[in-house]
Amino acid sequence: MPATPSNVPEPSRTDPALIRNFCIIAHIDHGKSTLADRMLQLTGVVEQRQMRAQYLDRMDIERERGITIKSQAVRMPWAPTEGGDSGTAHILNMIDTPGHVDFTYEVSRSLAACEGCVLLVDAAQGIEAQTLANLYLAMENELTIIPVLNKIDLPAAQPEKFAAELAHLIGCDVEDVLKVSAKTGEGVDRLLDEVVKLVPPPVGVKEAPARAMIFDSVYDAYRGVVTYVKVVDGKLNKRERIKMLSTGATHELLEIGASSPEMTPSDGLAVGEVGYLITGVKDVRQSKVGDTITLLHKGATEALPGYSDPKPMVFSGLYPLDGSDYPELRDALDKLQLNDAALVYEPETSAALGFGFRVGFLGLLHLEVIRERLEREFGLALIATAPNVVYRVVMEDGEEPIVTNPSEFPTGKIAEVYEPVVRATLLAPSEFIGAIMELCQTRRGSLLGMDYLSEDRVELRYTLPLAEIVFDFFDALKSKTRGYASLDYEPTSEQSAALVKVDILLHGDKVDAFSAIVHKDKAYAYGVRMASKLRELIPRQQFEVPIQAAIGSRVIARETVRAIRKDVLAKCYGGDISRKRKLLEKQKEGKKRMKVVGRVEVPQEAFIAALSSDDSGESKPKK
């Protein structure tokens, strides 16, 4: 019989030997959230009638897309049915982690709060790129790894084949690979028993000054920031004053407790425990993931390892479609930032698009999620400029401007331009090796190595410029491998590259929103594509409009929109002056929806179409 919440020891009095902190790591869609749901049900913390799919994924976007963005921690009681521990109530703290590469830092913090992890692999898919990436993170954190195959109920499942692959990968016996169905619940109780048996209890010094690691921080409109922590040493008590080691800021612990899965206050959290705390701060940047919390009096001086500020990797300009929405956009970004320490933005003005913001994101999924939230939760209609990475330019005079907006690329004498590079891991059936290599080649990649995971599955490792993969790389990879390849990447360093700024000019005037930084070998193709696209999109004017793509003063492509004289009065034969006036009014109305660049009128839609993806090489990101 599983223990019920009522017979679980009070949090602060828990013996660390009875605590197991673990997380579930998996490639996207391999069933992590579904497995978490089953565990909540089996341990009795969520009753059958309250159960809804993906209980832990609270955000609307998370639920709709079926992905986990913010991690959460849940306390569950469990008394194993077999073995030496049978019948003893243990406390399992399960930390649900985000699965996407954009949020790797959060995954790694969540892992640092655990002693063990469940490595979940879809029995119909096998090992994928993020399985590997997460496994490496778990190994770096020296976690005990429990290999598990999920979805064994599927007719397409090949549990024997993939158990062998998984055992080979982590170097264990095939029999040690557990087989479960998160959907039907088969094997999940045995898995919980194994968690108690295999995951070591937390070790920490009870008498030492308190040290707790923040692994998540969430903004709640009613309660302010809820901070999720693991107490590594000592103890945190309600009402005590705490200090953040990275900033020195102090706060009072207004509430402390554990989620199971609703927040349940207690008098404190002791060594090894995982829980939440509330201090009344209103901004997650005051309670940053990775930071160490200690007590103000007799506190620790040395931080726990692994604190780093999230660094935006991708930038895009966001402009309200209707200029008068600018204040709303600013308020909306302010609100989103309360819950997202990685989101950065500053006002910017574009001659073509008006007032807006340059916004920095961790990656394309992050960008898409923010954009969608701005549009959906705040009802804003936006134009987003093509996303770009961050460039470091070294000028001949020694200046080193950092460029986050292509239109601000310096014009003086440039010695070197550096772009960020990533280390990418690609996994696919071996028949696609040729296609993948060809794709990486065109994206300026260099092969680091290749390994066969089994007879027919191969892992390729590449160094690739971030700019070449953040846009449509994943789509191209999927279409070249019929959806079989998976990708994971991590930023590594930067490299010097022959990069140039391509400007687009309408009737001799630069359109800042269309400037792009591209490799010089690709500049011509980019220029031709943009010019011909704009020729289709820009309506004829009363004079000829040349569209040019240029690098500095050198024009590399040109198209022309031919002149037309649109005589609105031609239809009025007679001298009815009021009718004439009406027509002129109407024409004026139409002009309102035009943006004027120099002398050229460009319809709003042309901007949206030109900046949106399709064939421009900057397609919409997919997860």
Ligand SMILES: Nc1nc2c(ncn2[C@@H]2O[C@H](COP(=O)(O)OP(=O)(O)OP(=O)(O)O)[C@@H](O)[C@H]2O)c(=O)[nH]1
């Ligand atoms: N047949 C079957 N389907 C499953 C099982 N476990 C999960 N699924 C399905 O697989 C899909 C993905 O499951 P999720 O639990 O959302 O996967 P996830 O790993 O949490 O995904 P992310 O949160 O995006 O990382 C869903 O449609 C689930 O219903 C299983 O054991 N059997």
